[in-house]
Amino acid sequence: MTKITVRASRAYDVCIGKGLLSHAGALAAAVLSPCRVLILTDDHVAPLYADVLAASLRAAGFVPEIYTVPHGETSKSLSALGTLLEHLAEHHYTRADALFALGGGVVGDLGGFCASVYLRGIPFVQIPTTLLACVDSSVGGKTAINLDAGKNMAGAFYQPHLVICDPDTLSTLPPEVLADGCAEIVKYAVIGDKELFSMLQRGVCPADERIITRCVQSKRDIVERDEQDTGVRRLLNLGHTIAHAAEMLSDFEISHGKAVAMGTVTIMRAAVAHGLCPKDDLAALIALTQQLGLPTECPYSTPEIAAAALSDKKRSKNTLTLVLPYGIGACQLCDLPADKLQAFLEAR
Numbered sequence: 001m002t003k004i005t006v007r008a009s010r011a012y013d014v015c016i017g018k019g020l021l022s023h024a025g026a027l028a029a030a031v032l033s034p035c036r037v038l039i040l041t042d043d044h045v046a047p048l049y050a051d052v053l054a055a056s057l058r059a060a061g062f063v064p065e066i067y068t069v070p071h072g073e074t075s076k077s078l079s080a081l082g083t084l085l086e087h088l089a090e091h092h093y094t095r096a097d098a099l100f101a102l103g104g105g106v107v108g109d110l111g112g113f114c115a116s117v118y119l120r121g122i123p124f125v126q127i128p129t130t131l132l133a134c135v136d137s138s139v140g141g142k143t144a145i146n147l148d149a150g151k152n153m154a155g156a157f158y159q160p161h162l163v164i165c166d167p168d169t170l171s172t173l174p175p176e177v178l179a180d181g182c183a184e185i186v187k188y189a190v191i192g193d194k195e196l197f198s199m200l201q202r203g204v205c206p207a208d209e210r211i212i213t214r215c216v217q218s219k220r221d222i223v224e225r226d227e228q229d230t231g232v233r234r235l236l237n238l239g240h241t242i243a244h245a246a247e248m249l250s251d252f253e254i255s256h257g258k259a260v261a262m263g264t265v266t267i268m269r270a271a272v273a274h275g276l277c278p279k280d281d282l283a284a285l286i287a288l289t290q291q292l293g294l295p296t297e298c299p300y301s302t303p304e305i306a307a308a309a310l311s312d313k314k315r316s317k318n319t320l321t322l323v324l325p326y327g328i329g330a331c332q333l334c335d336l337p338a339d340k341l342q343a344f345l346e347a348r
């Protein structure tokens, strides 16, 4: 087992290792006293892994209950949050009890936000079962639900008490969902890890423990420097201005991972057009993105993307902070007047 400690407003371990799901109870017992545990999961993950987790928790003295939401982005909603909160209250969960999120980024984001607001905060454990959740969403404490006004519009920074990542659970992922996680791995590589990029080029399996560990270490390093996302953490938004716009325009038909892949290629294309990034690096990014089964073209026009990005309600000023790739492994933040986004992306 690899243990990575994240020293944020709460210090916690990310435990990574094959077969860890059946040891989750013992791992949890090292940080939590025996208590009731609500296992939040979705209807795809529940039949695969919820019983193993519940049995392991029971064996360690916890009292688990499985709570299942429908799979998919629609569960990151105000109504799903409300129903979950009412369930916790009706069943008399206290601040001594805990919420465990077993699943992908959707249950992690929903569960984390719920844990942060229920009784002003109860212990929370992330057990990611998608590659995207293993390498990104389960670490760093961003939690959120979507509002009609936009994605992740209501949320909190709420660090988990523990993250347990068992790569064996990734064996049941549909290839499409596995590919979504690859987009976030490529993101880490382009931001600052050339060696990770070449490991993927060489065909190392993206679900390999070494790859997951490398990504979690990168995320740990960034989150420890900027937990509240006011500086260097914004590098993790590489490709995300375009990605969030594409997700919203498609009514979430385009998954987050695929949107990130399109966004990353699109922003590097613009960087090349502006003479900021070598052409060869773009060619390498496109080849790797295709090799990983991800899209490199955005199905929306630049004016559509720019309009959707500018309508993002989280934008505080008339300035956008773009993450610009100067090459594989070299990105920088750059402020751009919002009304210049379309022209910037249209450059050829």
Ligand code: NAD
Binding pocket: 042, 043, 044, 045, 048, 071, 072, 073, 076, 103, 104, 105, 106, 107, 109, 129, 130, 131, 132, 133, 136, 137, 138, 139, 140, 141, 142, 143, 144, 169, 170, 171, 172, 173, 174, 177, 180, 181, 256, 257
């Ligand atoms: P997801 O949670 O919707 O999972 C994708 C699909 O895989 C679902 O149908 C799910 O039921 C299924 N699944 C999960 N684990 C499985 C397994 N082991 N075997 C078989 N099927 C399995 O999607 P995701 O890609 O994990 O997460 C996307 C969400 O994460 C988005 O809402 C995005 O905004 C969010 N996100 C959050 C952060 C953060 O820092 N909090 C970072 C990146 C993304």
Ligand code: GLY
Binding pocket: 136, 137, 139, 140, 142, 229, 233, 236, 237
């Ligand atoms: N996934 C982006 C972040 O955690 O900041």
